[in-house]
Amino acid sequence: GQSLEQPSEVTAVEGAIVQINCTYQTSGFYGLSWYQQHDGGAPTFLSYNALDGLEETGRFSSFLSRSDSYGYLLLQELQMKDSASYFCAVRDPGGYNKLIFGAGTRLAVHP
Amino acid sequence: EAQVTQNPRYLITVTGKKLTVTCSQNMNHEYMSWYRQDPGLGLRQIYYSMNVEVTDKGDVPEGYKVSRKEKRNFPLILESPSPNQTSLYFCASNPGGSGNEQFFGPGTRLTVL
Numbered sequence: 001g002q003s004l005e006q007p008s009e010v011t012a013v014e015g016a017i018v019q020i021n022c023t024y025q026t027s028g029f030y031g032l033s034w035y036q037q038h039d040g041g042a043p044t045f046l047s048y049n050a051l052d053g054l055e056e057t058g059r060f061s062s063f064l065s066r067s068d069s070y071g072y073l074l075l076q077e078l079q080m081k082d083s084a085s086y087f088c089a090v091r092d093p094g095g096y097n098k099l100i101f102g103a104g105t106r107l108a109v110h111p
Numbered sequence: 112e113a114q115v116t117q118n119p120r121y122l123i124t125v126t127g128k129k130l131t132v133t134c135s136q137n138m139n140h141e142y143m144s145w146y147r148q149d150p151g152l153g154l155r156q157i158y159y160s161m162n163v164e165v166t167d168k169g170d171v172p173e174g175y176k177v178s179r180k181e182k183r184n185f186p187l188i189l190e191s192p193s194p195n196q197t198s199l200y201f202c203a204s205n206p207g208g209s210g211n212e213q214f215f216g217p218g219t220r221l222t223v224l
Contacts, residue, residue, distance in 0.1 A: 030209070031209060031210065031211075033210060033211065035213070042201060042216060042218055043154065043201070044215070045213060048210035048211075050209055050210075087153055089154075091211055095167055096207075096211075097142040097144060097159040097161055097205065097211065099159075099211060100156075101156075102153055103151060103153040
């Protein structure tokens, strides 16, 4: 089956840099996505990596290493509003729109 | 405004009383999904749809039904709800493409007593 592992909680201070890791096990790989979810809100899409390397979008970057079945989300210049849960996700080979999400990492940013 | 809407947003019901949670998207997306979210388990896909009249099971389909009679609507049906279906439910749509970017609705919090 498919599975993803990510840390359950991460804590950091404002202005710092934090990395949220995600390791995956899938029988076929079609890319790694990241979503952000604030308390009481809906998940929102952050990024997608299909190829190895770093993708940068403003303060957020996402990295993928297919040989290591590993990716991470990098958040720079942390702000209080970045306090949220972050989920990695992969597509299940069983279906185009069949997605598997990690259990999520709760990020707490402190002053 | 491009969006996914769900109704109701909150629902308390009793075991065995059939209910339907509606989902509608105005972005003309081909693909739609239902997820449930439980503490410590993340988002788990219940059912997904690739187009009108085309649906398939996700990871946790037991106890749920869906239909896709129109492109914009994808209702979730619980024929005989049980307490273990108490959860936060999200509908999502996506336009296709390599990233499978999901656009989520605001969520429906369901409590089954």
